[in-house]
Amino acid sequence: MAQVTLGNSEFDRDTAVVRRAPGRYDAQLSAGWTIIRAVNGGYLLALMGRALGDALPHPDPFSVTAHYLTASVPGPATLRTEVVRTGRTMSTGTATLVQTAPDGTEVERMRVLASYGDLAALRDDVRTSAKPPELPPxxxxxxxxxxxxxxxxxxxxxxxxxxxxxxxxxxxxxxxxxxxxxxxxxxxxxxxxxxxxxxxxxxxxxxxxxxxxxxxxxxxxxxxxxxxxxxxxxxxxxxxxxxxxxxxxxxxxxxxxxxxxxxxxxxxxxxxxxxxxxxxxx
Amino acid sequence: MAQVTLGNSEFDRDTAVVRRAPGRYDAQLSAGWTIIRAVNGGYLLALMGRALGDALPHPDPFSVTAHYLTASVPGPATLRTEVVRTGRTMSTGTATLVQTAPDGTEVERMRVLASYGDLAALRDDVRTSAKPPELPPxxxxxxxxxxxxxxxxxxxxxxxxxxxxxxxxxxxxxxxxxxxxxxxxxxxxxxxxxxxxxxxxxxxxxxxxxxxxxxxxxxxxxxxxxxxxxxxxxxxxxxxxxxxxxxxxxxxxxxxxxxxxxxxxxxxxxxxxxxxxxxxxx
Missing domain, CATH: 2.40.160.210 (Acyl-CoA thioesterase, double hotdog domain)
Structure with a gap:
């Protein structure tokens, strides 16, 4: 059992995951990131991303896809990760988030497929034609x-x-x-x-x-x-x-x-x- | 064992998959869809999409994500599908494509996560601000x-x-x-x-x-x-x-x-x- 994150912000505390076994993590979905009653999908994605960052040998999410299956609710949740492939510069994994329904059955909330790499190792070329949005101050x-x-x-x-x-x-x-x-x-x-x-x-x-x-x-x-x-x-x-x-x-x-x-x-x-x-x- | 597709075009023949068991399909990656030596990623995606369309209760891909792990080569391949969730209007599944390397080991080529639905059942509202590209004839x-x-x-x-x-x-x-x-x-x-x-x-x-x-x-x-x-x-x-x-x-x-x-x-x-x-x- 290992606390994966040591950050001290609300975001870091509320996206913390605890490794119970290889590929298995416990988490508490915080009521602090809800819209009406639903837990925000971006918050959930960050939580899944943190577990995958622990499970995979590369630190940073490069491409993360989530399919939202059922609405998550605040409270305990279990995450399971699977390493699909480990490469030299990138690795790929899946993650699932499940919660226990009132009747005791396990309900899957979301499924994630992601490839991770090391952003610090990328070439520093930038050739972008995209422009930042023009925003008032x-x-x-x-x-x-x-x-x-x-x-x-x-x-x-x-x-x-x-x-x-x-x-x-x-x-x-x-x-x-x-x-x-x-x-x-x-x-x-x-x-x-x-x-x-x-x-x-x-x-x-x-x-x-x-x-x-x-x-x-x-x-x-x-x-x-x-x-x-x-x-x-x-x-x-x-x-x-x-x-x-x-x-x-x-x-x-x-x-x-x-x-x-x-x-x-x-x-x-x-x-x-x-x-x-x-x-x-x- | 069931032939999943009966189309008679090159595309249909070359993306055909044969169900060997629930969630397991055989396919032949055709040399006809290669660029130099590599099998085209879109062709592979269509092949995976066909297997998922057979494995899931809904017919049409709504959102399909593929992570390309290693380069596929023409020849035999095995697809495995897993049904993640079946809902009323949509269902979600994963698929993997593997090939056997010359040394006999199994190598995963790509992993797919997808949600399927029924395009024919959608509302017929269209409110799009996107414009078709202006192309010469x-x-x-x-x-x-x-x-x-x-x-x-x-x-x-x-x-x-x-x-x-x-x-x-x-x-x-x-x-x-x-x-x-x-x-x-x-x-x-x-x-x-x-x-x-x-x-x-x-x-x-x-x-x-x-x-x-x-x-x-x-x-x-x-x-x-x-x-x-x-x-x-x-x-x-x-x-x-x-x-x-x-x-x-x-x-x-x-x-x-x-x-x-x-x-x-x-x-x-x-x-x-x-x-x-x-x-x-x-």
Whole structure:
């Protein structure tokens, strides 16, 4: 039995996993990262990512895919990992998260397939045509404790909101006062509320922590993730992150959300895409 | 033992899998879908997708992720599938593809995690802001049997080229005559050479069948896929497909390739992203 993480932030404490045996970990899903009653998918992804980082010989998530099977609830959970392949520069593994239902049966919550490597070992070439999102300064953006145009604060504030420091671009927060842009975009500043700096694990949270782009399309309600894949491309520099999430294709009752995360050094540090069920509300 | 597919096209014959037992399939990786010596990753994905479509209760791939572990070679292969969860509208499974090395050991080639559903059962709402790529007419685009500006045909023609009918937008084929655009884009018309119409399985091939965007960035050489995720969003209408592939972030020795596939009815039928190792050549 070994405590895998020694970080002292809320994020590190709440994503801690305890190795009980090779490939088997215990965790406590914290009620502090819930939206209404559901545990946030990005928080769960970071927790799974931490277990895989312990199980695999390489430290950093390069590409992580999660399929969300059933809704996780706060409380105890068991993680099982399997090493698929160990290579020189990368290794691949799977992970599953299960919880025990009230009737004593084991229910799988999510399944993960991931390849890990060492971000510090990568070549330092950067040839990117992507540009960081143009955001107003942090203090001109809107958080859950500020009020756009004198109206109410960003709605949907639940436990997770206390742990995140998200400031939305006013151009993508009109939905909060009944005036969505209709473009399907969500942009803003992102940080952890207790000031913990970003790292590859916390980026797995960041890519699934913004309000749903569906809100900016004028839809309301639940947007459950079916599948999310995240590429971590660079170890983030300390300081605030900028996140831009875009939906291009709302069709057939599903939508994709593409997220890009930029660090304070203007590096594109994470790219993710998720497939989610579109809310029925209009 | 049951032949899972009865299609009579090259694609259907070459992606056929034979069920030997529940969750176990035999396949022959065809030399007809190779690039130089390597079996194309999209062809392999379609083959895995066919086995999962047999193993799972739902017919169509909604989200499929593959991690490519070692290079597959033409010849016999074994696929094993596992049903992770069966839901009412979707089901989730994993698949692995193994081959026997000359020394008799079993080598895993790729691991897949996927969720399946029924595309025919989806709501018919379409609210997409994405636009099909603007392509010159098919006859003004360049194939492996045509020659840009009187020069040689598109290079890299190998076995797979005989089975595909790809016509590249001249704007993204300058690399073939030593004048890459530098933008990291690849656009063109896509079909199967024998005229077989597209379906969800063949879309899994389509998203990984264009020349690498790295060529348009002025790089040459091998671009091995680490991971590829494909969302099938709609059953494609008969007729030619339009494919647009874009790279925004070439950094640290890796790049992403985002592919969008549009059908003849102007529907966005597939979205994919892959993480690949960037070629070292300049």
């Amino acid at each position: 942090y203090e001109h953006c809107l958080g859950t404790d500020t009020a756009p145009d004198g109206g109410s604060a960003i709605p949907g504030s639940t436990a997770i909101a206390d742990r995140l420091d998200i400031r939305l671009d006013p151009a993508t927060s009109g939905w909060a006062i009944g005036a969505p842009s209709g473009k399907g975009e969500m942009r803003g500043w992102f940080g952890l509320a207790d000031g913990r700096d970003p790292d590859p694990l916390s980026l797995l949270l960041t890519v699934d922590a913004m309000p749903p782009t569906a809100f900016d399309l004028g839809l309301s309600g639940w947007v459950p993730t079916v599948e999310l894949t995240c590429h971590i491309r660079c170890r983030p520099a300390p300081g605030p992150l900028r996140v831009a999430v875009t939906t291009r294709n709302l069709a057939g009752g599903f939508l994709e959300e593409d997220a890009e995360v930029w660090d304070s050094a203007d590096r594109l540090v994470a790219q993710s895409r998720q497939l989610a069920r579109a809310p029925l509300g209009g | 098919y006859e003004h685009c360049l194939g492996t049997d045509t020659a840009p500006d009187g020069g040689s045909a598109i290079p890299g023609s190998t076995a797979i080229a005989d089975r595909l009918d790809i016509r590249l937008d001249p704007a993204t084929s300058g690399w073939a005559i030593g004048a890459p655009s530098g933008k990291g884009e690849m656009r063109g018309w896509f079909g199967l050479a024998d005229g077989r119409d597209p379906d969800p399985l063949s879309l899994l091939l389509t998203v990984d069948a264009m020349p690498p965007t790295a060529f348009d960035l002025g790089l040459s050489g091998w671009v091995p896929t680490v991971e590829l995720t494909c969302h099938i969003r709609c059953r494609p209408a008969p007729g030619p497909l339009r494919v647009a592939v874009t790279t925004r972030n070439l950094a640290g020795g890796f790049l992403e390739e985002d592919a969008e596939v549009w059908d003849s009815a102007d529907r966005l039928v597939a979205q994919s992203r892959q993480l690949a190792r960037a070629p070292l050549g300049g």
